[in-house]
Amino acid sequence: MKIKEILKKGSSILIESNIEDAYLKARILLSNILGTNKEYLIIHSEEEIDEKIYNQYMNEIEKLKNHEPIQYIVKKQEFMGFNFYVDNNVLIPQPDTENLVEEVLTIANFLKKDSKQTHINILDLCTGSGAIAISLSKILNSEKVRVYGTDISESALKIAEKNAIQNSAKVKLLKSDIFKNLSKEYKFDIIVSNPPYIETETIPNLSEEVRREPHIALDGGQDGLFFYKEIIKNAKNYLKENGYLAFEIGYNQREQVENELKQNEYKNIYSKKDLSGNDRVVVAQK
Numbered sequence: 459m460k461i462k463e464i465l466k467k468g469s470s471i472l473i474e475s476n477i478e479d480a481y482l483k484a485r486i487l488l489s490n491i492l493g494t495n496k497e498y499l500i501i502h503s504e505e506e507i508d509e510k511i512y513n514q515y516m517n518e519i520e521k522l523k524n525h526e527p528i529q530y531i532v533k534k535q536e537f538m539g540f541n542f543y544v545d546n547n548v549l550i551p552q553p554d555t556e557n558l559v560e561e562v563l564t565i566a567n568f569l570k571k572d573s574k575q576t577h578i579n580i581l582d583l584c585t586g587s588g589a590i591a592i593s594l595s596k597i598l599n600s601e602k603v604r605v606y607g608t609d610i611s612e613s614a615l616k617i618a619e620k621n622a623i624q625n626s627a628k629v630k631l632l633k634s635d636i637f638k639n640l641s642k643e644y645k646f647d648i649i650v651s652n653p654p655y656i657e658t659e660t661i662p663n664l665s666e667e668v669r670r671e672p673h674i675a676l677d678g679g680q681d682g683l684f685f686y687k688e689i690i691k692n693a694k695n696y697l698k699e700n701g702y703l704a705f706e707i708g709y710n711q712r713e714q715v716e717n718e719l720k721q722n723e724y725k726n727i728y729s730k731k732d733l734s735g736n737d738r739v740v741v742a743q744k
Contacts, residue, residue, distance in 0.1 A: 459506070459507055459512055460503065460504055460505065460506055460507070461488070461499055461502055461503050461504070461505050461507060462503040462504065464488060464507055464512060464515060465481070465484050465485060465488060465499065465503075467516075468484035468487065468488070468515060468516070468519045469481040469483075469484040471519055471523055472484060472519065472522060472523060475523045477522055477523065477525075483522055483528050484519070485499055486528060486532065487515060487518050487519065487522070487528070487531065487532065488515055490532040491511055491514055491515055491518070492511070518531050525665075525666035525667050525670065526667070526670055527550060527667045527670055527671070529544050529550045530544065530545055530546050530550075530670070533545060535550055535551050535587075535589075537551035537553075537555070537556065537589045537593060538556055538559055538589070538593040538596075538597070540589075540592065540593060540596060540625050541624070541625075542587050542588070542589050542592075542621050542624075542625075543587070543617060543620050543621055543624060544587055544617070545617065546670065546671070546672065547611065547613035547614055547616075547617055547672060548586040548587040548611075548613075548614050548617050548618075548672065548675065549586045549587070549671050549672065549675040549676070550671060551586075551587060551589035554706070554732050554738055555589070555590065555652050555706055557706075557730060557732045557733075557738045557739050558590065558650065558652060558704060558705070558706045558738070558739050559590055559593050559594060559597075561704060561730055561739050561741060562580070562590075562594060562648055562650050562702075562704050563594065563597060563598065565648055565702050565704070565741070566578055566580065566594070566598055566603065566647075566648060567598075569647055569648075570598075570600065570602060570603070575602070575647070576602070577602055577603070577604055578598075578600075578602055578603045578604070578647045578648070579604050579606070579644075579645065579646045579647050579648075579698075580594055580603065580604070580605045580606065580646060580647065580648045580649075580650065581606045581607075581608065581644070581646045581648070581649045581650070581696070582594070582605065582606065582607040582608070582650050582651065583608055583636060583637075583649060583650070583651035583653065583689060584608070584609060584610075584636075584651055584652065584653045584654070584675070584685070585607030585608060585609045585614070585615075585618050585631070586609060586611075586614050586617075586618070586652075586675060587614070587617050587618060587621055588607055588617070588618030588619075588621045588622055588627075588629060588631070589621070590607075590650060590652060591605050591606070591607035591618070591622075591627075591629045591631075592605075592607075592618075592621055592622055592625050592627040592629055594650075595622075595627040595628055595629050596625060596626075596627050604628075604630070605627075605628070605629045605630070606629070606630045606631075606632060606644075606646075607629050607630070607631050607632070608631070608632045608633070608634040608636075608639075608640065609631075609633065609634075610633070610634065610635045610636075610674070611672075611674065612633060614672075614675075615631050615633055618631050619631055636685070636688050636689060636692065637689075637692045637693075637695070637696060640696065642695055642696065644696055645696060645697070645698050645701075646696055646697055646698065646701060647697075647698055647701050647702065648701065648702045648703075648704065649689070649693050649696065649697060649701070649702070649703050649704070650703075650704045650705075651685070651689055651704075651705055651706070652705070652706035653678065653685035653686065653689065653705070653706075654674065654675055654676050654677050654678045654684075654685055655678040655682045655683070655685065655686070655706075655707065655708045655711060656676045656677060656678055656682055656708070657678065657679075657680065657681060657682040658677055658678075658679060658680055659680070660682075661673070661676055661677060664676075681714075682708060682711065683711065683714055683715070683718070686705065686707075686711075686714075686715050686718055687718055689703070689705075690703070690715075690718050690719055690722050690724070691722060693744075694722070694744050697744040698744070699744060700743055700744060701743065701744045702741060702742070702743055702744075703719075703724065703741070703742050703743070703744070704739065704740070704741045705739065705740045705741075706738060706739060707729075707737060707738065707739070707740050709736035709737060709738070710737075711737070712729050712737035712740060715740050716729065716740060716742075719740070719742045724742035724743060724744060725742065725743050725744075726741075726742060726743045727740070727741070727742040728740075728741055728742075729741070
């Protein structure tokens with residue numbers, strides 16, 4: 459069967475199953491199997507594909523049809539211009555989270571200019587795939603900056619380590635349930651987190667693709683604020699004086715998170731919107 463015929467068959471199956479971006483996803487799957495780019499499929503549309511590749515392709519089309527995220531099938535996702543390995547042990551890095559990374563970069567670059575700062579220590583809580591920590595380490599690219607990442611999941615930490623090696627990033631990874639396994643000797647200039655923030659009762663209403671992501675990385679408790687409250691309450695023990703706490707938040711959580719920060723006597727609280735105009739980032743200082 460020719461490339462163009464396989465693509466037509468694969469995309470037709472996905473369209474019939476109401477899968478969004480069916481033709482694009484059909485092309486991504488085939489180019490990934492062939493180890494080529496999507497342009498290759500256009501130029502070589504008449505090329506014959508052998509039965510082994512055809513069978514693998516149709517197996518992966520079936521996974522897509524059954525709402526498995528394409529990132530878990532091809533085992534990769536781009537974030538901040540870097541490639542990350544992902545599977546169903548970690549949340550899939552999303553473009554919205556780049557807003558958080560960009561804000562932390564702005565803060566870190568401001569701190570780097572302070573001659574009194576011998577080192578800048580950054581902690582990424584709930585690191586998952588390591589996308590935030592690794593991106594910060596790679597972009598800041600300075601011996602003056604030390605980046606740490608923690609997660610409760612050993613499986614997630616193995617993936618974060620794999621991604622750090624893959625991207626040649628210097629990140630120290632630690633297993634910890636938020637701050638529980640961190641010595642108070644650790645002091646950070648910036649603590650950043652994209653914690654689980656979806657209300658427990660909302661999770662069954664999410665798209666089937668999102669529900670395939672690890673529950674532990676989605677569930678923020680009854681009100682979606684469990685992790686924010688825990689982090690805000692304890693972060694002051696790990697932040698340097700005037701250190702920064704930066705969160706990704708759900709579109710409807712800004713006011714509640716800011717109130718928690720105020721109640722815990724943080725200062726200089728502000729928020730940033732994403733490209734869709736939704737509140738996405740909240741920052742405060744100790």
